[in-house]
Amino acid sequence: MKKLLLASAATALVAGAALAGSHSKEVKVGIVLGFTGPLESITPGMAAGAELAIAEINAAGGVIDGTMVTPVRGDSTCVDAAAATAAAERLVTSEGVAAIMGADCSGVTGAILQNVARPNGIAMISPSATSPALSTAEDDGLFFRTAPSDARQGVVMTEILGERGIKEVAVTYTNNDYGKGLADSFQAAFEAAGGKVTLSAAHEDGKADYSAEVGALAAAGGEILVVAGYIDQGGSGVIRAALDSGAFSTFMLPDGMVGTGLEERFGAELNGSFGQHPGTDSNGAAAFQAAAAAAGFDGTQAFAPESYDAAALIALAMQAAGSTNAKDWSSKVMDLANAPGEPILPGELAKAIQLIKEGKDIDYVGASAVELIGPGESAGNYREIEFKDGKISTVKYR
Amino acid sequence: MDLLNAFVALANFVLIPGLAYGSQLALGALGVTLVYGILRFSNFAHGDTMAFGTMAVILITWWFQSIGIHLGPLPTALLALPFGIAITAAVMIFTDRTVYRFYRKKKSDPVILVMVSLGVMFIMNGVVRFIIGPDDQSFADGERFLISARTFKQMTGLQEALAIRTSTAITVVTAVLVVAVLFWFLNKTRTGKSMRAFSDNEDLALLSGINPERVVIVTWLIVAALTTIAGTLYGLDKSFKPFTYFQLLLPFFAAAIVGGLGNPVGAIAGGFVIAFSEVTVTYAWKKVATYTLPESMAPDGLLQLLSTDYKFAVSFGILLIVLLFKPTGLFQGKSV
Numbered sequence: 121m122k123k124l125l126l127a128s129a130a131t132a133l134v135a136g137a138a139l140a141g142s143h144s145k146e147v148k149v150g151i152v153l154g155f156t157g158p159l160e161s162i163t164p165g166m167a168a169g170a171e172l173a174i175a176e177i178n179a180a181g182g183v184i185d186g187t188m189v190t191p192v193r194g195d196s197t198c199v200d201a202a203a204a205t206a207a208a209e210r211l212v213t214s215e216g217v218a219a220i221m222g223a224d225c226s227g228v229t230g231a232i233l234q235n236v237a238r239p240n241g242i243a244m245i246s247p248s249a250t251s252p253a254l255s256t257a258e259d260d261g262l263f264f265r266t267a268p269s270d271a272r273q274g275v276v277m278t279e280i281l282g283e284r285g286i287k288e289v290a291v292t293y294t295n296n297d298y299g300k301g302l303a304d305s306f307q308a309a310f311e312a313a314g315g316k317v318t319l320s321a322a323h324e325d326g327k328a329d330y331s332a333e334v335g336a337l338a339a340a341g342g343e344i345l346v347v348a349g350y351i352d353q354g355g356s357g358v359i360r361a362a363l364d365s366g367a368f369s370t371f372m373l374p375d376g377m378v379g380t381g382l383e384e385r386f387g388a389e390l391n392g393s394f395g396q397h398p399g400t401d402s403n404g405a406a407a408f409q410a411a412a413a414a415a416g417f418d419g420t421q422a423f424a425p426e427s428y429d430a431a432a433l434i435a436l437a438m439q440a441a442g443s444t445n446a447k448d449w450s451s452k453v454m455d456l457a458n459a460p461g462e463p464i465l466p467g468e469l470a471k472a473i474q475l476i477k478e479g480k481d482i483d484y485v486g487a488s489a490v491e492l493i494g495p496g497e498s499a500g501n502y503r504e505i506e507f508k509d510g511k512i513s514t515v516k517y518r
Numbered sequence: 519m520d521l522l523n524a525f526v527a528l529a530n531f532v533l534i535p536g537l538a539y540g541s542q543l544a545l546g547a548l549g550v551t552l553v554y555g556i557l558r559f560s561n562f563a564h565g566d567t568m569a570f571g572t573m574a575v576i577l578i579t580w581w582f583q584s585i586g587i588h589l590g591p592l593p594t595a596l597l598a599l600p601f602g603i604a605i606t607a608a609v610m611i612f613t614d615r616t617v618y619r620f621y622r623k624k625k626s627d628p629v630i631l632v633m634v635s636l637g638v639m640f641i642m643n644g645v646v647r648f649i650i651g652p653d654d655q656s657f658a659d660g661e662r663f664l665i666s667a668r669t670f671k672q673m674t675g676l677q678e679a680l681a682i683r684t685s686t687a688i689t690v691v692t693a694v695l696v697v698a699v700l701f702w703f704l705n706k707t708r709t710g711k712s713m714r715a716f717s718d719n720e721d722l723a724l725l726s727g728i729n730p731e732r733v734v735i736v737t738w739l740i741v742a743a744l745t746t747i748a749g750t751l752y753g754l755d756k757s758f759k760p761f762t763y764f765q766l767l768l769p770f771f772a773a774a775i776v777g778g779l780g781n782p783v784g785a786i787a788g789g790f791v792i793a794f795s796e797v798t799v800t801y802a803w804k805k806v807a808t809y810t811l812p813e814s815m816a817p818d819g820l821l822q823l824l825s826t827d828y829k830f831a832v833s834f835g836i837l838l839i840v841l842l843f844k845p846t847g848l849f850q851g852k853s854v
Contacts, residue, residue: 319820321825321826322827323826324827326759326761326762327762328752328756328757328758328759328762329755329756329757331531331535332535332796332797332800332801332826332829333826334531335531335532335535335800335801335802335826336800336801336802336820336822336825336826338527338531338805339527339531339801339802339803339804339805339806339820339821339822340802340804340820341805357757363667364662364663364667364681364683365530365531365667365679365681366530366666366667366668366670366671366679366680366681
């Protein structure tokens, strides 16, 4: 009996090894974004960005001597931690992904990190999770983000308001990790700079009517309303109610609110409103936009460049480590993203792989001028936008 | 001037929204109360019937818009309303024939009919999501405002703005018309009188030769019209989303019970009581207080009794109070 057991165990081992061998020429990367849910209007652009990077890697002959990278999409839903965990778990256990590009929203990203990535030893690079809480989350060195923490966004927002001479604002945020984190870090930065937040009130997504919420905000007063919400959800509802009741006419729109959906819904009604989302005017951004246009999508969409960078960093780190195992390659991410080394822009991934093979240092700049600091998050470049004639236009980069 | 500003602020955030919301609730509660009075059960499928009716209106509105039929400054949905009512009425009569009649013939307990309506609710729920999806749909067109905030400020020179949306005005006007027609029907026509007789005493009504099936069908027709109109008005004024319609069930029942179940006047009063309580309890009174009180007494806080998240708790609270102290409701309906 004992022998039989041993024999079957050995067979299983050999079979497992053989299976692993036959798969060695392909490595799967999960792209976990909220294809349904409150960010569904920007996630297609993000996924296209990541897949563009992967296509470029494959065109250059793949990573580690001809291993082709295959993207596999999963739906994070942005808001449902259980659904996101299940989607990521499926990618890891049945698809066998070696890395996760994602997730998008902070709450589900934290859930996937703790429930799937850490137990399975899979590394993840999020292009858009911006909650300050993720900076201090236990991650075993497996979590990075090409988006900056909202602690940084809070400071940038304070600077923008300061330049516009606005001293008193009301804040409304979507009642989740992202909204609360951003509202808190903004309030801390703004009050430290001498500004006054008259009221910081949460709103629930998915309601039919936000006039009651707006009524409270209007009673508190303020020169403008800061809407730290989601564009396809309560954020737009709050703006609609505020415009209709005449409570506020100017809004500050942080990253979750910047998108073409606003132009379609409000157009010229938002003229004069302003905001910011992570972005850069480096040569990388222009190169990425050209590549995106050639691939048939809009490269200026929020977080599309960050997604390209996240996917590219995963592939380059695998190349540098010579392994698709996260335990090996996750330690390489910081080195690749930061100086010193040869700067790498979008479209130069083939060159990057060549340089790594030759054993030379690279400094991945990418589409969003990646510079990873502290616990593996972007230092943060922002594009300041303003509504002019019903369209989003760039004011400047900071 | 300050008092005027206070009044305008109050009107903009409390009176007008409360009036519109109250009208929508009143129409919904009327439907609940009619089913309770005549068919003798609490219809849990009411919210989802409303979603179904609104969905029918939306689909026809989109079709009208695509072939270029418009109502000028008024929303096209008003034109689609009769068609939506017809479709909803057909569905409700179909439901009655296939589901409710079976239990009515067996003289089942009301609680069994309530459970049956719960089943109908889930099916309607699924059908609506299957056809139009779970997301927000917008179908409002025409002029958005009767008076926009900006024009009001320019006209009056006041600090506070008053905005009246077209949809709000339409809601109130339509609600008044519908209620007037309904009361005329119940009090003056033969069918209406037979319905009231049936509601007051079923046995006596049957003895005097009233055809019960006819009464039931007319009730469902009226309920279909009420739900579709209430749903369309709510959708025009706020937004259409199947889930929020399902959630409206609680304020509807609260309104019907507060007014007195089975009593149409009560349903209307109850609708406004619930609507104004929800709005006033969750409104931040700071602005109004700052205008009306002398400067030394101006408040620092928001003067908000409950955060807006607790809106539904208000209708639930009122429901509990009424059931505890006056179970027949304000207008002597049937006790629950």
